[in-house]
Amino acid sequence: MKILAIETSCDETAAAVVEGVDEDLKILSNVVVSQVDIFAAYGGVIPEVAARSHLEAMMPVLDKTMEGISWNEIDAIAVTHTPGLLGSLLIGTLTARQLAILHNKPLYAIHHLKSHIYANWLESNNIAFPLLALVISGGHTQIIYMKGHNQFEIVGTTRDDAVGECFDKVAKILGLPYPGGPSIAKVASKNNKYKLPHPRVEGLDFSFSGLKTAVLRAVQKELGLPISHPSHDLKNYLNKQQVADFAASFQRTAIEILAEKMEQALTKFPEAKSIVVSGGVSANEELRKVFKEKFGDKVYFPEPKFAGDNAAMVGAAAYYEILAGAKSVDPCYLDIMPRSKIN
Ligand SMILES: Nc1ncnc2c1ncn2[C@@H]1O[C@H](COP(=O)(O)OP(=O)(O)OP(=O)(O)O)[C@@H](O)[C@H]1O
Ligand SMILES: [Mg+2]
Numbered sequence: 273m274k275i276l277a278i279e280t281s282c283d284e285t286a287a288a289v290v291e292g293v294d295e296d297l298k299i300l301s302n303v304v305v306s307q308v309d310i311f312a313a314y315g316g317v318i319p320e321v322a323a324r325s326h327l328e329a330m331m332p333v334l335d336k337t338m339e340g341i342s343w344n345e346i347d348a349i350a351v352t353h354t355p356g357l358l359g360s361l362l363i364g365t366l367t368a369r370q371l372a373i374l375h376n377k378p379l380y381a382i383h384h385l386k387s388h389i390y391a392n393w394l395e396s397n398n399i400a401f402p403l404l405a406l407v408i409s410g411g412h413t414q415i416i417y418m419k420g421h422n423q424f425e426i427v428g429t430t431r432d433d434a435v436g437e438c439f440d441k442v443a444k445i446l447g448l449p450y451p452g453g454p455s456i457a458k459v460a461s462k463n464n465k466y467k468l469p470h471p472r473v474e475g476l477d478f479s480f481s482g483l484k485t486a487v488l489r490a491v492q493k494e495l496g497l498p499i500s501h502p503s504h505d506l507k508n509y510l511n512k513q514q515v516a517d518f519a520a521s522f523q524r525t526a527i528e529i530l531a532e533k534m535e536q537a538l539t540k541f542p543e544a545k546s547i548v549v550s551g552g553v554s555a556n557e558e559l560r561k562v563f564k565e566k567f568g569d570k571v572y573f574p575e576p577k578f579a580g581d582n583a584a585m586v587g588a589a590a591y592y593e594i595l596a597g598a599k600s601v602d603p604c605y606l607d608i609m610p611r612s613k614i615n
Pocket of ligand 2: 282384388551
């Protein structure tokens with residue numbers, strides 16, 4: 273079965289064709305046009321600009337994705353319809369609806385976090401259940417218990433910021449370019465010089481806004497500036513070594529917080545046979561190293577290029593939904609939902 277998948281939930285315009293045979297997935301084409309260069313100038317995503325950029329990129333991305341593949345070969349279309357930025361979701365969803373009507377193909381509406389999780393099945397088809405999925409992205413930080421395919425129970429979530437958002441905000445304080453995650457990883461030194469607190473949050477929930485404030489206070493203290501000093505101005509006083517050391521201490525602390533919660537999750541769900549990590553932050557090399565040391569063969573990561581937003585992962589999620597007997601949706605009525613829980 274060949275699936276054309278479309279993803280536009282945030283600032284990547286992406287399409288892919290994946291082929292599923294039994295439980296094996298093959299990527300026939302995969303195109304991602306990122307808007308990060310546009311948003312690097314603003315230091316973050318501007319929803320209206322993102323939607324307009326999706327509109328411009330959508331057709332060229334589709335053309336490139338379908339190069340050498342005829343519409344007759346496509347068995348289904350899948351699209352991210354929730355959660356994400358309203359205008360961005362609309363472009364991908366309306367495109368998929370029109371294509372489904374025009375080419376008379378069944379349309380599947382896919383939840384973005386399912387796609388992040390299923391990016392792992394692009395790599396391996398023998399991940400053992402039950403498992404704990406850790407989604408660490410720009411908008412989410414969640415631990416999801418999965419008894420089997422397509423069974424999702426949220427067992428931990430962030431009470432405030434997502435960890436990716438925290439990387440982005442800390443990078444801003446340090447004067448590093450957007451997106452913050454790769455920028456912090458790139459400059460981080462080997463010194464874990466600044467001791468930053470781990471939040472005390474009950475159960476398997478997370479909190480990352482305190483860590484961002486802790487970095488802010490530590491930078492102000494290091495520079496001998498008052499806590500009233502504006503955060504956007506601190507970068508003008510920091511030297512390269514200080515930036516590298518703050519980046520290292522923050523990165524290390526964020527990873528420790530995530531790893532500690534996963535250890536706690538394994539205590540609560542001792543029957544979990546695998547840990548499946550996904551989302552943009554899962555591209556982080558230091559995090560991969562720490563998780564592999566702590567959890568060994570139990571832990572799975574997507575290929576780094578499939579950690580952030582892409583459409584191959586949407587195709588993977590759709591394929592496993594279809595295998596489980598999911599119904600296609602009416603292309604005339606499929607709506608978007610900017611917010612929704614995985615279920
Ligand atoms: N190497 C890295 N280390 C840490 N963080 C990273 C790395 N690469 C990307 N990120 C972070 O990943 C986030 C983007 O991930 P992703 O594209 O999955 O999120 P999103 O789609 O914006 O949000 P969501 O999936 O929750 O809707 C950004 O916050 C970015 O800083
Ligand atoms: Mg995402």
